Structures are given as C-alpha cells and as structure tokens.
Amino acid sequence: MENYLLETELDKIIETSNNNITITDQDGIILRSNPNHWSIYGIEPNQYIGKSVYQLQEEGVLSPSIHAMVLENKEPVQILQKTKTGRTVMATGFPVFNQRGEVIRAISYSQDQTEIFNLQEQYKDLEKKLVSYQTEVEELRGKESDYHGILYRSSSIEQIVRTIYRVSKTDASVLLLGPSGVGKSTFARMLHAQSSRKDEPFIEVDCSTIPETLFESEMFGYEAGSFTGASKQGKQGLIEQAEQGTLFLDEIGELPLAMQAKLLRVLQEKKVMRIGGKKEHQVDFRLITATNKNIEEMVEKEAFRLDLFYRINIIPLQIPPLKERREDIPILVQHYVHTINEKYKMSKKLHALTYDILTQYSWPGNVRELENVIERVILTADEETIHPEHLPINIRNIGLPAENQLVAETEHDIVEDADWKTVIEKTEKALLSRALEHCKTTYEMAKSLGISQPTVVRKLKQYSIIRKG
Template identity: 40%
Template sequence: MNPLIQNKLKPIFTVSRELEQEEFLKRITDHHGHYLFLEKHNEIYAYVDINNLAIKKWDSKEIRMKDILSKAVLIENTGVFESNQLVSIPFIFQVLGEPIVLVKDDNGNFTGYISREDMLVSMFREENTNTNLLKVLLASIPMGIFVVDHKHKIVNCNESGLKMIRSESEKIIGTRAETIFNQDHLKQVFSTGKTILNQIHITNDMGVIVDYSPIENSDGDVDGVIIIIQDLPMVESMAMEIETVKNLNQDLNAILSSIYDELLVVDSEGVLIRHSENYIKDFWKVNLKELVGESLLDLEERGFFSPSVARLVLEKKEKISIVQETENGKKILAIGNPIFNDRGILQRVVIASRDITENTKLKSELKQTKEITKRYKQELANLKNKTGTSQDIIYCSSKMQKIVNQIKKISSFSSTVLIQGDSGVGKELIARAIHTESTRSEKPFLTINCGSIPENLLESELFGYVKGSFTGADEKGKKGYFEQANGGVLFLDEIGEMPMSLQVKLLRVLQENEVVPIGSVKPISINVQIVAATNQSLEKMIDRGVFREDLYYRINVIPIHVPPLRDRPEDIPLLAYHTIQKLNQRYDKNYHFSPDSLNLLEGYSWPGNIRELQNLIERLFVSADDQVITADLVVQFMNSGTVKRSKPMITGIIPLHEAKWEVEKQLIMLAMRKHRTTTKAAEVLGISQSAVSRKYKRILQQNGE
C-alpha cells in the first residue's frame, strides 16, 4: 500500500443502528472523530459527517438517533481503495464525489478511511501515473486548484481557478503563491502541516473561499500545498453588509467616546476583547491596547485595580455600579452591564467608566450612562437579529421580533392561540413555529381550512364518525382531526368561515376537552392545542350574528396579530433574498437583485403581502436575461400592470409645512433603509448628520418604535 495512504489512514469508529436510542447515544458519547460509521447486520453500510449535525456536545439532550440516521451517506456511493489498485479516471471522479475514501486490506476488509485530498495527493505522486491524467482531472474539476511546490511557487493550476482569480496561466505559473493568496495561511500550512479550510479571500480582483492542504513527502515533511478555491457567492452583498457594520461601529464609537472617558467589552471569561479609543490613562499602568486579550480578573490579582467590576458582574450576573480608587487617589465610576444570549447565558460584559474625582454632577452622569449602555445593548441585539434570523420565519423588523419573542414565551403552555392578519402574511408559518417551539413538537401538527370544505364534510373531518353513521361512510369508521392531532397541535385556518352549527360543537370541545364522533354517544377525551387563524374581523362578525361571541372568547386566549408587509418594509429585502435563493437552488441558477431593484420593492405597499412578493420575484426570475435583476426589469413589471406602484398622492389641501414634513419623512426613511447609518443618509440627502439623526429619532417616536 502507498506509504502516504498508510500514514494518512484514520480508524473507522462504528456503531450499530439496531441499538436502542439510549444505548446508541451512549456508544457515541466519547467519539471525537469527524465521521461516524453505521453497521447493520454486522456490516458497515453508511457513514455520517458529524460536522453536518450541528452538534456541540454529544451528551446534549437535544440529540436524537433519528436525526443522526437521517444524515447517513450510503457507502455504495463512496470510493473504496483496495490494495494494489490501479488508478483510473473513473475512480478519481468517484473520489471527488465524496469527502472520504474507504480503504481495504489484502483480505478485502475495511482498515480505515482517508480524506479526499490526501487520496488525490497520493495518486498524483505515484511514479507510474500518467501526466495526462493530472491535466484531464484538473480541467474537469469545477473548483479552482493551484499546486504550490516547496519553494512556494505555483507549478500547476486549472482553468476554473484562473477564471476565479481573473488571470492567465502565463502570469501565474512560477509566481510565488503569497502574491495571490494569504501569506500567513501559507506560512502556517508549511510550518505546521495542518489543513486550513473555508478562508474568505477578497481583493479588488476576486472574492473566493480558499482551502489550504499540505502535500507531504515520504518523510512526513511538507513538500508543497494544494490550494482549492470556490467562488464566494453574493460578494457584493456581503461587502455592502460589512460596510454597513463598519459604519455602525464608527457611529457607536463616536457616540460612546463623546459620553464616556472609557468603554470596555469583556467576554464571559473576563478577557478584554475591545476598548474605546478614549480611556483613562491615569487608571492603567500601561497602554490599554497592550491588555487586549488579557484577563481583567488576573489584572485584579496583580494589583492593577480593586475591586474588578467585570468579576462582580460575572459572579452576580446582573448590572453592577462601583467606585474604584487608583493609587494616586482618583475615583473612577465603573458600571458593568451583562449581555445575555437567547439561552440566557452571559456572553459579554460592557463596562463604562468615568473619572468622577471632581465631578459634581454624578446623578446626571449616571443617567447618561444608563441610557447609552441600553442603546449599545439594543444595537448589539439588532445586529444579532439581522444575522441570526429564525430558520423558518424570515424577518429583521422589530415588529416580527416581538411576535417571535411571544411565540417563545408561550412555548411552555397549551393555551388556545388566535392568529389574525391580512391574507398572505404567513399565519400558517406562525402556527407551525408555535408547534415547533412547544413541548408538543414531537406530536402531530395538522391543519384544516374551515372555508374550503363543505359543511357536511367539515363536520366528519373534524369530529370523525363511527361505522354505519351515514350512507357512504367507511365501514371501519374514521378518526377526525381532533383525534388524529391528539397530543399535538390542530391549526384551524379561516375559522371565520366555520358554520354556526359547527361552532357550537367546537365550543364544547374547547370546554370539555372531549369529542363525540358522528353516530356515537360516547365522548373521547383529547389533549390538543388549538391554533386558529383568520383574515376577517371576528368582532364585526359577532355584531352581524355570524360568529359566536362565547367561541370568540374561547379561542382568543393568546392573540397574535401579524402585521402586513407594508408596515414592516425592512423585511422586504430579506424576504426577497430568501425567495431568490430558494429559486436559485431549485433551478441551479445564481440570480440576485441590484440595490436599486430592492429599493423599488421596498417602496411598494404589497396588498397581497408575502405571497404577492414571492409571485412577483418568481416572474422576475423567469423573465430575467441576466443574473442581476435590475431596477429596469422591476419597473417593466410595474408599468405593465403586473404590480401597481405606490406613489405619494395629494387628495386634499393641507398646510404646506405638514406636506413638507411628509416628504422629509419618506426621504429620510428611504435613505436610512438603503444606507443604514445617519452619516451615509446625510451624505446622499445633502444635509447635516445631526439633522438626519434628530429627524429620524422624531419619526421613530411618531411611529411608536
């Protein structure tokens, strides 16, 4: 067997899928490898890439055996290398298809596995390998590949790689790899022999994801590096997002520097990870920049200061205000605020400090400290929401965040929920989120549209029937939706369309927690959480006598109102991006929106809400000639009547100053949605940053945000 394959061979860790869940999980608890191999009838039949499971700890209570098995890859689709096997192009392509290759000994038994990259290196280093094999292989790989020798010079590459870095073979071959790729990463691979994966590399000429893998000689020394690159999708979009974060960071630093003498950000271990440009020089014995990465808890023990506000916050997990005294007698007011993640775990401590030795306005300063720290915490939360949205509910607006928070709050209860909102806002998605977050998530989630089924059939569908209850009935009888959803959640969509006669029966089910099938007199106990939804005003229906008031109060225990898309325009770009990505995946395309086209979508009122937005995006997707969906294409659909554009209209005489303020509001909101910061908005509007900040704050107050 090739010595390189022998040296790179990793052991196979197996577990039988025939074990019970508890025994199965116990078996894999101490496994630390990247792959888990599954046995059935004492034979290996599949493997699981542990990195795809998103599991932090094997002993987590959230791990389920079925989730692990669902990620299994059959080994019949995986390359198998046998002793003394000859290299062929079909085998190489089979190797490229999976991340690993299984290895058999002379007796045909599995002895271990090797990574795809190590297998390719070993094959190319065989003396009898045809040189044309490498050329054919490199030309056929969709990823970019660059081969670097021990002198750090690029000695080979493929066309895909040249296209991604926008260069030519004559300019690249013989060039030092550091002139194109990251010098530190190359140096690390050559010095340590370790692979570096998924490194984002962006320059003026390219935007790629780079993997660096060492090429080792027979002595185990690094003899070169294989660099594999892939196009980085949506580079322009990511660059704009990075620019937005940078601008926001600059704004925060400017605000904080004007109010505090010093601001520190500490992690959950007490390590200083960031500080403001301004800091109290008399308080620290060295330049504060030199202490980044140091533990403030250790500095306290070494006598830098006492007591440590960071330590007190970490211990008590609450806001702490203390006065520290320096060696020269100065008094420093330090306020530490804990920042928690969604699971309630303390993640950061923000410490704001001020020299109050000669400060006679302590009370006023404390008030400012509280306000700015609260704003800092809110800004961090806003950034987190933008990058960590719910997997199913796509949003970034504060209005939808409130709904998501409400869903999490009611997840431990089984109270009846009434979801109200216009057609197309995603009421069923909210209902499914309630089921997913609840303790009933492992039980059924059933949905029935009360307005799409005739009255006589709706009764049998909901309550079921027994044998012989009516002509045409199934001889075995039938369980209704209430029985089928027992233990889980039943979603009654368009409940306003339910006939009055069935409203009475539904009321009894909610009151008694039991259902009586058609043709039976024997009640059946059920345990079902009811989630109802409607796009109508049930209060007005009660006034008209078409909906029971007592039923309304029974279902309206937890009301959730989903706002229409026109009331949360900041969600439109995110929804548009999500929709276009789903279409790209379905049809293997790479379409995306230009910034101007997104601005047009944000300016429309969307009476059909998310459903209308998705339909328009699919029409744009099908009609687009280029990968970039431009504002001109969106305008064509708007002008053709496919979409009615929202335009400001004057329908009556109003005072001129009011009309002027309405125009200002629209311009400022459009500028803030596009550029995200008051600095950029002021630049495009041609007014001062302070004017934008003042007016934007007034607009938010008027909107109740």
C-alpha cells in the first residue's frame, strides 16, 4: 500500500509540474515523464514511454539528449536543446546512484525558453539599431557643416547638391520643383551661400501670401504720395532690396498673370520702376524660383506665361519627397531632436521603437512635417524619453510595423530598473491577452503562440486572464 501511494504521489508530481520531468533507467529507457510537455519535441505522449533516449537522439527528436550525456558523464549537466518544431529548451539533468556508486537512473528537468530567447534577440536588434543611429549622428554633423544645413544620405540629394555647387558660381536662374515641405527654401539659401553674392542680401518672397492688390507695391515699391495711404517717404520694393544679392520667389506658380508680365520685363531689361515713379532704377540680382505646382501644365492651360517659364527654367532641380529618399529620414530625425532640444534647453531622447516609427513613416508633409512633429512631441511629452504613445495617432498607427506593435504597447509599462522576471511576465500577459482576442479556443491560441495547449491554460490561470464579453 505504501509503495502504491509513493508511486501515485510521484506520478502526480511529474504530471502537474511546470517543468518537463523525465526519468530514465541506466540504459536510457524512458520510465516516466510529464505528457503535457512532449508536444514541444514534436511527438505524442504515447510515443516516448519505453523508448530509448539514444534512439530519440538519432531520430533528431532530442538534439542532443540530456539523459545520454548524464549517463555518459555520471554528473549533472545543463544544456540548450533545439527541437524539430523550432523551439529552444533549457534542460538540466542529474544522475541517481545506488549504494555501490553505480548510475541507476537519470532525471531531467526541461523548460521551453523560446519566448525568452526571442525577446533577447529583439533587444539585441534594438541595441544594434542604437549603435547605427549614433553613427548616423556623426555623419549628420559632418554634412551639416559642409552643406549649409542640407542633411542627406541619398544619392538623389547628393546629385542636387553637386549641381547647386556647380551652378552657384554663375548667375543662371534656378527653378526648384517639388512638393510642399521638401525644403526648397533651404536649397535656395544654400545656392546663395555658395555664390559670389553670399555677402549681399537674400530676399525671400512667398508669392502665395501677398494679396494680389498689394503685390505690385510690395514687389516694385512706390514713390511718396503715389496712392492713398502711401508712405510720405515712399518705399523700396523687394526687387530693389535684392540689389547685388539673390531674389528668391517661392511658390511662383501663385504669381498673378499681370505680375508675371511685369516680372518678365524686369528680367529682360534689368530695370524696375516704382508705382507713381517716372524714373527706372537699374537692378542687378540673381533669381531663384520655386513651386510645388506643375508649371508646364499651367503653361498649357495659359495660367503661366510661356516666355516667363523659359526665363526661370534655365536650371530646373526636382527635389524628391521624403518617401522617395527614406535613407535621409534617420539623420533628419537626429538633427531635429538635437536642435530642438538646444532651442528649448531640454534633453529629451527618443525610445528605439519611437525612432523606428519616425524613420518608417512616409511623411506626406515631408521635412516640414517631420520637424513640426518632433518639436511637438519634445514640448508635450512629460517624460525625458519619448515613447511611441507620445506620437500623433496617425503616425503611431501607420509608422510601426505590425510585428512590433505589441512590444510598443507593453514596453513603456516596464520601468527601466525592472528585473527580468517582471519583463517576461508583462510580455507574456500581453501576448496571451492579444491571442485571446483573436482566437476562439485555447488550442488555437497555442498554435498562434507556438506553445502547447496545457501551457496556454496554465498561463491564463496564472495571470487570471479571462475572455471579455
């Protein structure tokens, strides 16, 4: 009766253990084991009792067999096993001796460590990315000093920079094309800074912001008393203010047709007459224009003068949007984090996952949108580290790859000095909760998570996770 109770107790201990407990005799024949755990090895419970661990090792089920090593070495052994199902198992084995010092049994305890190793790999990848980002910071700083704030790694911007450097020594008109926010004014300033006119004025005019009724007086100026409300001293126009320097007309596609004709005359004759004036003033300036519109299409529709188009289109430069030069995004992110921190005397930093989102987002508003978003999150985030949830929801949802979303949702809840057990528990809870939302049964959950069904049941019970609704 006593032996029966001992046998029953031993069987129950093995059956209910969180570890896979396996006992073999001195020849490696399996005597007892926990049936719930053998699914990770890819075989059914009825396929291992009475089997030799040496045979299972030859078949690749146990790779390698902890029991074979214990019986051979006659001492405790701890190893990592790779199973046919792709799982990683931590196994620890111990020999059992009789009174004569002979090995009569081998006992092993094993536990599926796949999720833990996957988490370790994810953190290693994040560390590698951080090292890469630090390298990009150094590249960024070097290029910033050389190219007047034009930050890039892409070959397309490299080609534009080279063209600007070549044509900056001439007075040829340059037309900058590209969508809003790509930094056309920055390229215009670079062109001026590289030219022989760099010490003279750089006059920037946004043609889309000046009302048509005021355009002529702003551009050409006026003489004293030339119209009601005019200054008694008169006013020098923007064209005259650019004397010996550079006149940059941004959004020239918004220029009224009447003004296009007058601008063309100025470009042809190099003379300007103020409103109410009788004398023409000689002018000398370099013209740079920019637009986000299709000027050729506007010419076809007679919304833009063909002769003016020929005058401004001597050197056309197409600035591609950020989504077409994604390699430029990381150094732009680093640059704006650095400059905005300096501007507001802050020391905010980006979490690695936040960095991933920002560098993978398509940025329809281009460089301007990127700068605005970074300034916003630096000013509004309460913490020193900016996490994904601090980003605008449209960027957070689109920018983050699906496989990283769960990590982003849970990682901020883990304090920086949390121990490994806390990290694993929080991640396991999140994984189980997500699987519970999308799976109808614990068997489906097990398949989705790549673990055994008994493990799913045990973990749900351990964390008190129940289905809602």
